[in-house]
Amino acid sequence: MSVNRQVYKNNKKGKKRRKRILLWIIMPILLLIIGATAYGGFLYNKAESVMNKSYKPIERETKKANTNVKLENTSILFIGVDDSEKRKSSGNSRSDALMLATFNKEEKSIKLLSIPRDSYVHIPEKDIYTKITHAHAYGGVKLTLETVEELLDVPVDYYVKMNFNAFIDVINALDGVEVDVPFTFSEQDSEDHAKAITLKKGLQELDGEQALAFARTRKIDSDIQRGLRQQQIFKAILAKGSSIKSITNYTDVMEAVGKNMSTDLTFDQMKSFISYVQAGSGINVESMSLKGSDDYIDRVYYYKLDETALEETKSKLKEHLNRTTTASSTDSE
Numbered sequence: 496m497s498v499n500r501q502v503y504k505n506n507k508k509g510k511k512r513r514k515r516i517l518l519w520i521i522m523p524i525l526l527l528i529i530g531a532t533a534y535g536g537f538l539y540n541k542a543e544s545v546m547n548k549s550y551k552p553i554e555r556e557t558k559k560a561n562t563n564v565k566l567e568n569t570s571i572l573f574i575g576v577d578d579s580e581k582r583k584s585s586g587n588s589r590s591d592a593l594m595l596a597t598f599n600k601e602e603k604s605i606k607l608l609s610i611p612r613d614s615y616v617h618i619p620e621k622d623i624y625t626k627i628t629h630a631h632a633y634g635g636v637k638l639t640l641e642t643v644e645e646l647l648d649v650p651v652d653y654y655v656k657m658n659f660n661a662f663i664d665v666i667n668a669l670d671g672v673e674v675d676v677p678f679t680f681s682e683q684d685s686e687d688h689a690k691a692i693t694l695k696k697g698l699q700e701l702d703g704e705q706a707l708a709f710a711r712t713r714k715i716d717s718d719i720q721r722g723l724r725q726q727q728i729f730k731a732i733l734a735k736g737s738s739i740k741s742i743t744n745y746t747d748v749m750e751a752v753g754k755n756m757s758t759d760l761t762f763d764q765m766k767s768f769i770s771y772v773q774a775g776s777g778i779n780v781e782s783m784s785l786k787g788s789d790d791y792i793d794r795v796y797y798y799k800l801d802e803t804a805l806e807e808t809k810s811k812l813k814e815h816l817n818r819t820t821t822a823s824s825t826d827s828e
Contacts, residue, residue, distance in 0.1 A: 541746055543762045545753035552759040553637050553654070568816050569598045571760070572643055574636065574656040590631040590639055595647065597815045604779040606815050608647075608808065611785060615797040616646050626797060636757075646805075649812045655758045659685050662710075663703030664751030665732065668744060671700040672731035680715050682708035706731075783808065 575592035593610040612628040619641050621633055630642040640651050663685060666672055675698045684691035684704050692708035694701070701709060710728045786804035790797050 542749055545749045546762045546765060549753050549756045549758055550761060551757040553640070555637055555640065568600070568818070569652050570649060570812075570816060571596045571598075571653045571655060572640060572651045574631065574639060574654060576631065576656065576658050588631065589628040591628070593627065593639070593643065595643060595651065595812075597649075597812055599815050599817065602779070602815075604781065604815070606781050606783055606812065608783040608785070608812070610643065610646075611787070611798045613796060613798040614646075614785065614787065615790070615792075615799050616642060618642055619645055647812060648809050649816060649818065653758065653760045653764075655756065655760065657752075657756045659707065661752055661755035662707055664755060665748055666701070666703040666706045668747035668751045669732065669735045670744070671702050672706060672728065672735050674699065674701050674706065674709060674727060674731055676701075676709060678715055680712055682712040684708065783811070 573592075573594040573596065574590050575594075576588045577591045590612060592612060595608040595610065597606045597608075599605075610627060612626065614627045615624060616627045617624050618627075618630050618633060618638065620638055627639075627642060627646070630639045634641075636654055636656055640654060644651050676694050676696055679694065679696045681690040681693045683689050685707055692705055694705060694709060706728050710724060785800055785808060787798050787800040790799040
């Protein structure tokens with residue numbers, strides 16, 4: 496009986512973690528949009544200064560071989576981490592969500608591949624099979640990049656790493672966002688304090704912690720509705736961000752993103768993505784996912800990837816990047 500109860504709890508826990516992915520997709524896209532807005536206005540110098548502080552290159556063999564890759568056909572791994580004080584006290588943070596974005600400027604297309612954090616994969620260097628989320632705990636961004644490259648057999652050119660604080664601080668920098676809350680509920684805050692946030696039903700201004708609770712709660716409605724709530728927050732951020740007039744607000748937003756982000760993209764390289772943002776509906780964005788099934792090994796929950804579907808995904812990514820060299824063959828050169 497106790498085993499069945501533990502299996503049930505592990506199953507709920509695995510599904511709970513996978514639901515966070517959309518939240519991490521929102522913030523990197525917002526980063527590009529804010530960057531484009533700042534570059535188009537009078538805050539160019541401030542944007543450059545803030546983004547340069549976030550620049551943290553990582554030495555790795557595949558990156559050296561890819562230094563001449565043009566941004567027209569580029570891959571970026573977005574890494575979301577929950578590095579609250581509670582998480583830090585228990586050791587190195589794990590990646591809470593992973594998303595690989597591939598860009599093809601000629602086709603005016605972007606492919607977004609979500610990688611479930613519980614995916615059962617091989618971790619190079621450690622030479623073990625475990626959840627892909629553990630790669631960051633074992634070796635930070637570098638090992639995470641190497642793990643994704645081995646899994647998908649495509650080179651990852653750049654990374655962007657962000658945390659929950661970016662979501663909270665950006666909304667606070669905008670002085671909150673207006674959201675129509677469909678129900679009254681209580682939710683934990685970013686430090687995992689139970690029922691620390693209570694929201695009443697109705698149209699209202701939410702601060703960062705409240706908006707995070709609204710986007711994260713999973714106790715009231717379905718997964719589909721949860722996704723719609725996160726989209727609602729995203730649209731509220733964009734609406735507020737595009738309407739602000741204050742230099743202070745723009746500066747605070749950029750500071751909020753900058754201090755909670757690390758990347759090996761330079762400011763000049765970030766600017767090259769403005770054309771993607773400005774293209775709007777002209778860009779074809781395809782959301783992709785890795786098919787798989789729930790599994791247990793020694794009573795531990797894993798997301799077991801479907802090998803046939805994985806091979807199809809690899810082919811699509813290689814074709815989209817128009818690369819004749821795979822990640823594995825690049826390593827051997």
